[in-house]
Amino acid sequence: MKQVFGKTNVLSANPTHYCPGCDHGVVHRLIAESLEELEVADRSIGVAPVGCSVFAYDYFNIDFNQAAHGRAPAVATGIKRTRPDSIVFTYQGDGDLAAIGTAEIIHAANRGENITVVFINNGIYGMTGGQMAPTTLVGMKTQTSPYGRDAATMGSPIRVSEIIATLESPAYVTRVTVNNIANQIKTKKAIKNAFTLQKEKKGFSFVEIVCICPTNWGKKPTDAHKWLTENMLPVFPLGTFKDIHGIEKA
Amino acid sequence: MKQVFGKTNVLSANPTHYCPGCDHGVVHRLIAESLEELEVADRSIGVAPVGCSVFAYDYFNIDFNQAAHGRAPAVATGIKRTRPDSIVFTYQGDGDLAAIGTAEIIHAANRGENITVVFINNGIYGMTGGQMAPTTLVGMKTQTSPYGRDAATMGSPIRVSEIIATLESPAYVTRVTVNNIANQIKTKKAIKNAFTLQKEKKGFSFVEIVCICPTNWGKKPTDAHKWLTENMLPVFPLGTFKDIHGIEKA
Amino acid sequence: MSKWVINESLCKGCGICIERCPMKILAFAEHLTPKGVHPSSMTDESKCTSCAICAKSCPDVAIQIYKEEK
Amino acid sequence: MSKWVINESLCKGCGICIERCPMKILAFAEHLTPKGVHPSSMTDESKCTSCAICAKSCPDVAIQIYKEEK
Amino acid sequence: MAKVLMKGNEALGEAAILAGCRYYFGYPITPQSELPAYLAKRLPQVDGVFVQAESEVSAINMVYGAASAGARVMTSSSSPGISLKQEGISYIAGAELPCLIVNVMRGGPGLGNINPSQSDYWQATRGGGHGDYRTLVMAPNSVQEMADFTLAAFEYADRFRNPVLMLSDGVLGQMMEPVVMPAPKDYDMDSKKWSLGYTGKDKTARNLCTSIFMGQEELEEHNWSLYQKYQVITDFFKANKDLAVEEYLCDDAEVVLVGYGIISRILKTVVEKCRKRGIKAGLVRPKVLWPFPSDVFAKLADKASKFLVVEMSYGQMVEDVKLAVEGKKPVYFFGRTGGAVPSDFEILNEVDKIVRPD
Amino acid sequence: MAKVLMKGNEALGEAAILAGCRYYFGYPITPQSELPAYLAKRLPQVDGVFVQAESEVSAINMVYGAASAGARVMTSSSSPGISLKQEGISYIAGAELPCLIVNVMRGGPGLGNINPSQSDYWQATRGGGHGDYRTLVMAPNSVQEMADFTLAAFEYADRFRNPVLMLSDGVLGQMMEPVVMPAPKDYDMDSKKWSLGYTGKDKTARNLCTSIFMGQEELEEHNWSLYQKYQVITDFFKANKDLAVEEYLCDDAEVVLVGYGIISRILKTVVEKCRKRGIKAGLVRPKVLWPFPSDVFAKLADKASKFLVVEMSYGQMVEDVKLAVEGKKPVYFFGRTGGAVPSDFEILNEVDKIVRPD
Amino acid sequence: MSSTVERIILAGFGGQGILFLGKVIAETGMNSDKHVSWIPSYGPEMRGGTANCSVIISEHEIASPMVTVPDVVIAMNTPSVSKFNQKIKAGGMLMYNSSLIERQEFRDDIRLVEIPANEIAEELGDQKVASLVMAGAYIKFSKLITLDDILKTLPLMLKGKKQEMLDLNIVALKKGYDYVEEKKYMFGRYVHSVFKGI
Amino acid sequence: MSSTVERIILAGFGGQGILFLGKVIAETGMNSDKHVSWIPSYGPEMRGGTANCSVIISEHEIASPMVTVPDVVIAMNTPSVSKFNQKIKAGGMLMYNSSLIERQEFRDDIRLVEIPANEIAEELGDQKVASLVMAGAYIKFSKLITLDDILKTLPLMLKGKKQEMLDLNIVALKKGYDYVEEKKYMFGRYVHSVFKGI
Ligand SMILES: Cc1ncc(C[n+]2csc(CCOP(=O)(O)OP(=O)(O)O)c2C)c(N)n1
Ligand SMILES: Cc1ncc(C[n+]2csc(CCOP(=O)(O)OP(=O)(O)O)c2C)c(N)n1
Numbered sequence A, B: 001m002k003q004v005f006g007k008t009n010v011l012s013a014n015p016t017h018y019c020p021g022c023d024h025g026v027v028h029r030l031i032a033e034s035l036e037e038l039e040v041a042d043r044s045i046g047v048a049p050v051g052c053s054v055f056a057y058d059y060f061n062i063d064f065n066q067a068a069h070g071r072a073p074a075v076a077t078g079i080k081r082t083r084p085d086s087i088v089f090t091y092q093g094d095g096d097l098a099a100i101g102t103a104e105i106i107h108a109a110n111r112g113e114n115i116t117v118v119f120i121n122n123g124i125y126g127m128t129g130g131q132m133a134p135t136t137l138v139g140m141k142t143q144t145s146p147y148g149r150d151a152a153t154m155g156s157p158i159r160v161s162e163i164i165a166t167l168e169s170p171a172y173v174t175r176v177t178v179n180n181i182a183n184q185i186k187t188k189k190a191i192k193n194a195f196t197l198q199k200e201k202k203g204f205s206f207v208e209i210v211c212i213c214p215t216n217w218g219k220k221p222t223d224a225h226k227w228l229t230e231n232m233l234p235v236f237p238l239g240t241f242k243d244i245h246g247i248e249k250a
Numbered sequence C, D: 001m002s003k004w005v006i007n008e009s010l011c012k013g014c015g016i017c018i019e020r021c022p023m024k025i026l027a028f029a030e031h032l033t034p035k036g037v038h039p040s041s042m043t044d045e046s047k048c049t050s051c052a053i054c055a056k057s058c059p060d061v062a063i064q065i066y067k068e069e070k
Numbered sequence E, F: 001m002a003k004v005l006m007k008g009n010e011a012l013g014e015a016a017i018l019a020g021c022r023y024y025f026g027y028p029i030t031p032q033s034e035l036p037a038y039l040a041k042r043l044p045q046v047d048g049v050f051v052q053a054e055s056e057v058s059a060i061n062m063v064y065g066a067a068s069a070g071a072r073v074m075t076s077s078s079s080p081g082i083s084l085k086q087e088g089i090s091y092i093a094g095a096e097l098p099c100l101i102v103n104v105m106r107g108g109p110g111l112g113n114i115n116p117s118q119s120d121y122w123q124a125t126r127g128g129g130h131g132d133y134r135t136l137v138m139a140p141n142s143v144q145e146m147a148d149f150t151l152a153a154f155e156y157a158d159r160f161r162n163p164v165l166m167l168s169d170g171v172l173g174q175m176m177e178p179v180v181m182p183a184p185k186d187y188d189m190d191s192k193k194w195s196l197g198y199t200g201k202d203k204t205a206r207n208l209c210t211s212i213f214m215g216q217e218e219l220e221e222h223n224w225s226l227y228q229k230y231q232v233i234t235d236f237f238k239a240n241k242d243l244a245v246e247e248y249l250c251d252d253a254e255v256v257l258v259g260y261g262i263i264s265r266i267l268k269t270v271v272e273k274c275r276k277r278g279i280k281a282g283l284v285r286p287k288v289l290w291p292f293p294s295d296v297f298a299k300l301a302d303k304a305s306k307f308l309v310v311e312m313s314y315g316q317m318v319e320d321v322k323l324a325v326e327g328k329k330p331v332y333f334f335g336r337t338g339g340a341v342p343s344d345f346e347i348l349n350e351v352d353k354i355v356r357p358d
Numbered sequence G, H: 001m002s003s004t005v006e007r008i009i010l011a012g013f014g015g016q017g018i019l020f021l022g023k024v025i026a027e028t029g030m031n032s033d034k035h036v037s038w039i040p041s042y043g044p045e046m047r048g049g050t051a052n053c054s055v056i057i058s059e060h061e062i063a064s065p066m067v068t069v070p071d072v073v074i075a076m077n078t079p080s081v082s083k084f085n086q087k088i089k090a091g092g093m094l095m096y097n098s099s100l101i102e103r104q105e106f107r108d109d110i111r112l113v114e115i116p117a118n119e120i121a122e123e124l125g126d127q128k129v130a131s132l133v134m135a136g137a138y139i140k141f142s143k144l145i146t147l148d149d150i151l152k153t154l155p156l157m158l159k160g161k162k163q164e165m166l167d168l169n170i171v172a173l174k175k176g177y178d179y180v181e182e183k184k185y186m187f188g189r190y191v192h193s194v195f196k197g198i
């Protein structure tokens, strides 16, 4: 018998602390596999955020830095400038990246730091128990929008990929999801594209992944994926917003 | 003899501390005149930034708050939520708004705070003696880009209006300049539009004004306006990026 | 040796693999793991195509898939 | 009374009004103000159209413009 | 009013509403998240405003804005978030604006953990921000006090035009105890004539809120007037000792235990156990950490023979006790960190070591 | 090397390069802007990296990243900017990363002004950030020391894996004095085996940089090990007194003047004038503010009869002197704020009042 | 248990209703004019991991609300036993959910009470009320609150919930209460030997 | 002036080259093996407003580099006189730019030296060298640095600048130096009365 699927060694053996069905686990695997396939794992440095993935460093067998809430792109800048031959990526949630870390992500992107940002957009603050994120859908009830997000006073979901794409420097900006296997394959491709560009020192790459948070959405994982498809994707359309080196066509 | 031009009473009698020829003075006047014409001066509250206009409160005869560097939109949010019938505006430079205050401006805009933001884009940190701003042109020499801004490591000028326009909530986003009298008239119109919308509680308005900093550009004021026209405007195209209530056509 | 191997200590019982298996041959087991979870289990391995959709769907990389070598 | 009135203590000698006056009738004065500035000055008021371009151009609102009433 | 079983975080939230606070700006962080969650529900019911800011930095600056416009306003966070607010707090103190800032302390430094801690004492009492300024710092030790102190805090803030910091911790925020809600206070925004947007008829000049004083003389004068105000606050609490400090069995105490917040509750148990064992122990519990009730300690230093300070840190308040005691008597210290709340047994053990050093 | 007339800010920048520092991340602010301007020019000449961050918050986190990757790295700012860095500093201390943070102090609180000041002493020495941590704090008093201390700072930072804070002020940053640049040091990034991206051949396990310790025991153990390290640092400076403190004419001094930074220069003049007038004055000048050279004061308290602490604030370091003196002798204070650098005359006047209190 | 104060630690899996169980006891105490306190464990271990809370009911004002040496531990799963078993006061009580916890070498200086809470709950058709079963069992031993007290408090706490829900909770409570009665042989100061003997 | 230390405050408008003037003096002192220090005023008043700096040249190590009581004030404009006149040490010197500063009731316990710096500079064709004229005049009085010293230092400071530029600066320096010589009547410890008499 030949193994057709097993765990990559870039993932550690530690069981994750994520809730049952949480997409974080899948995305971790796709990153790990990409680093392995590109043969860069031994010189990769991850930057974990504050958020559910704060312990990401426990799940990857690579060097890791645990950054302050929202500051991963600044931390990654410091690391990459110091170790330009490393493959440096941040892994950030929507509270981390789109709220407190707004300035850091925009300016790292604008400087064209040669890093990769994996952005987990699950429309909620998972770690802290379900508060409203900048990407929370209008009408959605959360701990801090108990009557539903009101666009008039709390604003509408922020589309970060679209914002990043207005900047000149970023090389690759794309939005994907892992709501089914077909999309998971595309996500893997996107992550690999991003790391390939970095390996080739071609600049800043940004992969937004629309994800579920079954726990704080109050849904079973399988229902959550359905809900994501029906409600999140219309607001966060999948697609590539910038690809200055045409890597998707290559 | 009839006076055809005099100083509005909304401006104070204090001479400004601005350098000879600096556009800050003109923009101050346009704001003051707009408030007067809309008859809202007595209920207007300005928020001064940290930057050359830190003393703006000395030049207007209205209530003023002097905010921490970059935080004027947050401060204005606090004021406006507390005094919803006031006319609240921030007056911010490009270091203030586009660097340290990136998160604050984006999120105030996204919440659709019913405030007006006047954004003075002079491509430099004036107050601190000429450091690189996020809007500094590529190649431009500053205190902190002594060999010229290098797009590869320092990024390219950020176009804030375009970013703000990607958000759903803002009602009005426009870029103007005061490099000549014709454009000054358009700028006055834009500022008045912005305050009119606020008066009518129609949401967030954003007026970016491309300005000169003769001192730190090392140019005579009149040359600076020429330089602005030839070099800044191609990078920061004038125009209205968002006008959801169609005020410009009204 | 099985085509479908699960590490039950990793399984959190989320049910995604069960839903996504095109052959519909996975189901929650009767028993509980020490974590208090009914793990995913194989009901009819003969029907398994080793497509690995289940394994790739698993957020906890709990499943390994083998295929008969030709 | 003049059509063109300047408050010299406000003038910083930036020269913008001088450049923008369509009639080209403004020029730097010979004298220095206490601030050490050669202020803008009127060379030929008869040509002044009271268009106020100079006044509106002045960042320091140093100029006031009057027009003969008809 | 009837007793309700409530979490400290929630009791504080309800009390803020009773105090007339209608404006909350904050950012989620454990272990204080019940407080914003509570207010997100309650404030809209009383025509108040709840805004989840994009960050702690933004939140404190919203508070700065709202306070300048006359609002009774608050924010809350936990340790790392409070660090981010330091610039803003310095501005608020500099501009002499009243507001309430709640710190439900957790373990540090850095991300640390979310367990209860008292390691932000210095930050709170010495000003973690820049410049010569002080925040009035209060330290409740029960859910009831989380409520009662909140009402007092808003009063002090307005009275002294100064930010008030409520220094709580994970246990106090998370625990439930019965609480009787204090009576509500009326609050009229236009009671602040200096506020921006003031709509009172007697408004004459325009109002200004600033912390910039460019000239040397100007700033020194401002610093001096702040300094004078801090003296006034200090004198106020000296004159109203009961508001500032709780003394328990100190009259004949040979060893005086010192602790604030949740620790003081444990120390009370320790004092009781000590007394049962024949050790004359007493307790001083500062309810207000700044201004520190130094005179109480100075006086006790003439009577008691020893002091033992207990903190959930490696020793911060102990410095204030030492400063007050001025070397007259030995001041011992016992601390636990990381979220460990020292038990009465451990502390008893320390007392034993001190009392019977053989 | 030849003497060069240089600004303190620039001397510090050049010295950083000589120390092997090749990474600077910062954000402009007066009165330290010459430092980034200098390094923006110089670093590219030595293959170094200069990044103007979008904010102070971002800058300190870039430092966190670079330090974790093994860089000799620094940032600089002035008071309000340092307040914004507090969360980041707490992280750096928590993760035990070496780096240099320069504060060219200006007047506060809030925006204050840009004049020289010493009102961030508490923030620097007590940790303005959250949690039980310490930064090593150095206080140069001349342009030469701005350079010399910088080399030492990087050495200490690496030796103790701890952030070092250089507490300077507007005068020291802006003034020019002749300076002889110290000899350059070699620095090899891969000397730090623990660094992320470490490329040494002996790399075995993966490297990790974090400040989160979720479990209570874990964090307490970490806090304890930090505490132990702080003891080691304290002991190091006790054993190397000359590195930590300058004493001048203290042997027979009746009144000991105490001040750091630029103030200590003025105090030296005052001491000389006192001696001329027959007043036996001496000077203690801490060069290192944390760990505070308490033992020097403790010892002097047995000899000298009086202490006068002078600061450009309303009294911060004076607490450390009092803690050290333990009430044995009176400790007086004189301070000016807002940018006023007290003159020798004023201080002399204070000395007179103390020495001849009639 | 002392007749003036009861210090309880309740522990189990995140989803087992531990915190609610603690609240029911505390709220009942409060409504019976006792002094009470309730402190939860909080934080990430709650997700997936274990949850616990400390409750004190007392005739007198509660100085320290921290429970380091509990009079009673109510353990709903195995990890809870290992975590808290050693902390119980000598002469105290370990009440454990025997549906999920195997008999083992417990301490011999404490009282042991074995309640098959999940099985009883399952009989009632809803695993979720296992915690109420434990509450009922606990009441049996309490010197400070009674079944009556808790029956008065529960409806107040479940206000707004469906009547069936309330009824079910009450039944579970009573089942737990009665179970202790039936299994009289479980009492005794040192029941360790009893186990061995069985 | 003492022969071991000279404490100078130099003040004027922002654009008058005050800081550079101070640097020239300090740098000259350093190159002549003296101890020196230079402290600028800094900040927003520099823009448009006034600038000033304090320079000390000393035979001995400089304890305090702050100049509160200057031996010499070099004033380039009127506000500088009002700001610093009263601070000058009794017996000290006020050297002022009489091109921009009117004669007035100065103090009668200081030496006054009047230099029409702008006029001299204008004669040389460049207003900007007015500060060098003052430097030259100052040298005349210095006990610690000489014209020769400054002539050696100036080229080092203007390295990279055009030769004409350097030449012009040197001429200005000398003009200032010589002007003092010519106007001998300006000396005298208390010249106040002289003014009155003129
Ligand atoms: C400065 C600071 N503020 C707030 C927090 C609390 N906090 C931890 S995680 C988090 C948000 C997590 O949400 P997100 O980034 O969306 O990640 P997710 O958990 O959803 O994956 C917050 C606010 C913190 N640790 N530090
Ligand atoms: C927290 C903080 N960081 C930095 C500064 C210093 N500072 C003052 S103004 C300014 C930038 C001014 O530039 P800009 O916003 O473009 O305004 P301008 O002066 O060009 O009008 C900076 C960095 C400060 N006061 N506070």
Ligand code: SF4
Pocket: A017, A018, A019, A022, A023, A024, A052, A122, A126, A127, A212, A213, A214, A215, A216
């Ligand atoms: S809280 Fe949400 S995002 Fe976090 S681990 Fe659970 S499901 Fe995933």
Ligand code: SF4
Pocket: B017, B018, B019, B022, B023, B024, B052, B122, B126, B127, B212, B213, B214, B215, B216
């Ligand atoms: S520095 Fe520039 S922006 Fe500032 S006042 Fe002068 S010209 Fe205007």
Ligand code: SF4
Pocket: C004, C020, C021, C022, C023, C024, C025, C026, C047, C048, C049, C050, C051, C052, C053, C054, C055, C065
């Ligand atoms: S490998 Fe394919 S067929 Fe086999 S169990 Fe998994 S999903 Fe089903």
Ligand code: SF4
Pocket: A021, C006, C010, C011, C012, C013, C014, C015, C016, C017, C018, C039, C040, C057, C058, C059, C060, C061, C062, C063
């Ligand atoms: S997807 Fe994985 S965790 Fe979920 S049920 Fe299947 S095996 Fe278990």
Ligand code: SF4
Pocket: D004, D020, D021, D022, D023, D024, D025, D026, D047, D048, D049, D050, D051, D052, D053, D054, D055, D065
């Ligand atoms: S009013 Fe018009 S014509 Fe008259 S001076 Fe001004 S610009 Fe010239």
Ligand code: SF4
Pocket: B021, D006, D010, D011, D012, D013, D014, D015, D016, D017, D018, D039, D040, D057, D058, D059, D060, D061, D062, D063
């Ligand atoms: S525009 Fe105004 S400031 Fe400029 S020269 Fe004319 S009058 Fe003077």
Ligand SMILES: [Mg+2]
Pocket: A093, A094, A095, A120, A121, A122, A123, A124, A125, A126, A133
């Ligand atoms: Mg999220």
Ligand SMILES: [Mg+2]
Pocket: B093, B094, B095, B120, B121, B122, B123, B124, B125, B126, B133
């Ligand atoms: Mg600017």
